[in-house]
Amino acid sequence: MRPRTDEFDAKLEAVRQLMDAHGWDWLLLQSPGSFAWLSGGGRSYIVDGDPRGVGLMLISRQSVHLLAANIELPRLPEEELPGLEIAIESVPWTEFFADPEPAVRGLTGGSRLASDLPFPGAVDAQREVSEVRSRLGPADIARYRALGADTAAAVEATAREISPGQNEFEAAALLQEKLNRTGIVAPVLLVASDDRIRRHRHPLPVNKSIERYLMLVSCALRDGLWCSITRLVHFGPIDQDLKARALACASVDAAFIAASRPGNRVSDAFAAGRAEYAAQGFAGEWREHHQGGPAGYGSREFFAGAGVDMEIGSGYSFAWNPSIAGVKSEDTVIVGGGPDEPDFEVITETGEWPAIELPGRPVRRPAILQR
Numbered sequence: 001m002r003p004r005t006d007e008f009d010a011k012l013e014a015v016r017q018l019m020d021a022h023g024w025d026w027l028l029l030q031s032p033g034s035f036a037w038l039s040g041g042g043r044s045y046i047v048d049g050d051p052r053g054v055g056l057m058l059i060s061r062q063s064v065h066l067l068a069a070n071i072e073l074p075r076l077p078e079e080e081l082p083g084l085e086i087a088i089e090s091v092p093w094t095e096f097f098a099d100p101e102p103a104v105r106g107l108t109g110g111s112r113l114a115s116d117l118p119f120p121g122a123v124d125a126q127r128e129v130s131e132v133r134s135r136l137g138p139a140d141i142a143r144y145r146a147l148g149a150d151t152a153a154a155v156e157a158t159a160r161e162i163s164p165g166q167n168e169f170e171a172a173a174l175l176q177e178k179l180n181r182t183g184i185v186a187p188v189l190l191v192a193s194d195d196r197i198r199r200h201r202h203p204l205p206v207n208k209s210i211e212r213y214l215m216l217v218s219c220a221l222r223d224g225l226w227c228s229i230t231r232l233v234h235f236g237p238i239d240q241d242l243k244a245r246a247l248a249c250a251s252v253d254a255a256f257i258a259a260s261r262p263g264n265r266v267s268d269a270f271a272a273g274r275a276e277y278a279a280q281g282f283a284g285e286w287r288e289h290h291q292g293g294p295a296g297y298g299s300r301e302f303f304a305g306a307g308v309d310m311e312i313g314s315g316y317s318f319a320w321n322p323s324i325a326g327v328k329s330e331d332t333v334i335v336g337g338g339p340d341e342p343d344f345e346v347i348t349e350t351g352e353w354p355a356i357e358l359p360g361r362p363v364r365r366p367a368i369l370q371r
Contacts, residue, residue: 004040007139008084011038014132015059024123025111028104029057033297034116036224037133041143042080048187048221052117055080056100058089058107065089067103069096127308130301134294136315141334143223144296144317147184148332148347151220151227154178156353159216159233159369168193168205171214179220188219188228188299197232198326201289212236215328219299219319226299228292228319229348230330233369242368245327248280250356250365253329256291256320257363260335261343264312266293270304273322285324292321295332329365 015038019027029035032053035044044053055068055076067089068076077088091103101120104113114125136144158175168191179186192203193210203215217230232246252273259272270291277286286305293304296317302308304320314335321330331348343362355364 004139005083005085007040007137008038010137011040012059012064014135016061018125018128018132019059019061019114022114022123022125022128023112024114024125025060026108026113027059027125027129028113028115028119028122029059029129030115030117030119033224034129034133037140037297039081039084039224040139041223041225042076043224044076044080048185054096056104057086058104060108063087065107067091067096067100067107069093127310130294130298131310133297134301134310134316135313136296136317136334140225140296141315144225144227144332144334145345145347147220147222147225147227149350150182150184150222151179151218151229152348152350152353154182154184154220155216155218155229155231156350159214159231160371162210162214162233164210164212164235167207167209169207171210171216172205175216175218179218182222184220184222186218186220188217190217191215201323201328210235213242217328217330221299224297226295226297226319227332227348228295228299228321228330229332230321230328231353231366231369232327233371235371238368238370242326245324246329246368247356248282249322249324249327249329250367251280251358251361252276252282252322252324253320253331253365254358254361254363256322257318257333257344257346258361260312260316260318260320260333262312262314262335265309266304266312267309269312269318269320273320274305277322282324286322288325289321289323292319292330295319327368331366 030052032045044055054072058065065087070090113122115122116129162171172191191205192215197215219228255276256273259269290303294301316335319332334345336342354367356367
């Protein structure tokens, strides 16, 4: 693995500016997303759904420390943090998993401590850290583009290979294999077929035979970055009601994306999507499922419309996922808007999937593939 010292130094400077702005002496980064962001893609998780990693980053104005369970040493510095100037603090696993506070306070003493996750006596810095890591830099974006391309290729290949008569578990296994071959894990992998697509918004795969209609959803994770995508495939002619629903959902998705631009707030984009639901004749559908929101080093940094907001800037990423009973539209996009940049980039668009062209909208949306 290549050292990422320049990226690490730039992000460390951003962290210390945040600390100065708030008067924090130390900042504790516990989440795998924050660890991956600062380290340029390092993995601090063993169980990929755990909110706290097995290695914690503790930052002052003069130093950076890795506090890790002894189980994870020397693996973490050798394989996940190569070449980075970080002091290693080994903590017996019996103490790390029971209560890491004494190990942290052994370094910070009574100084003012902030943390990206709840920690005894620490200032809650989750929102501030989320905003800093949402501003993706060139190295983040390069890794994100590669993740988007590999994820989309896996999902779309699965949609083309799966056949009626196979079951949802087989579809999930095929997709999981394709993702894993490129180093991607999928903490979220949803599959539904036929009437289950209309009945359930978060459908885990079940032992059901696929008949005419299939939905594949993945929130894919690599290098700490999360990429989300949904694709729909229909075996045989698509009826007019389903086509109309797919067009309406695509219009809502396009409204979300078009409003995700520098200078707007996440709440502005959410309002634009809600308005488009109503304009398409499906005013209440947004209440049936969360609509997504800012992405990057979290599957979603937060769900839009759930009481958190922030201003959108160039380099932010979004995964909106509007749904109308029976259809869904979802891709991952990076906001542009800088000099010589497009307004946004859809990193999960392969150019090989049928698309819906929407008059007056600057973005195409994925159509239902008919096979």
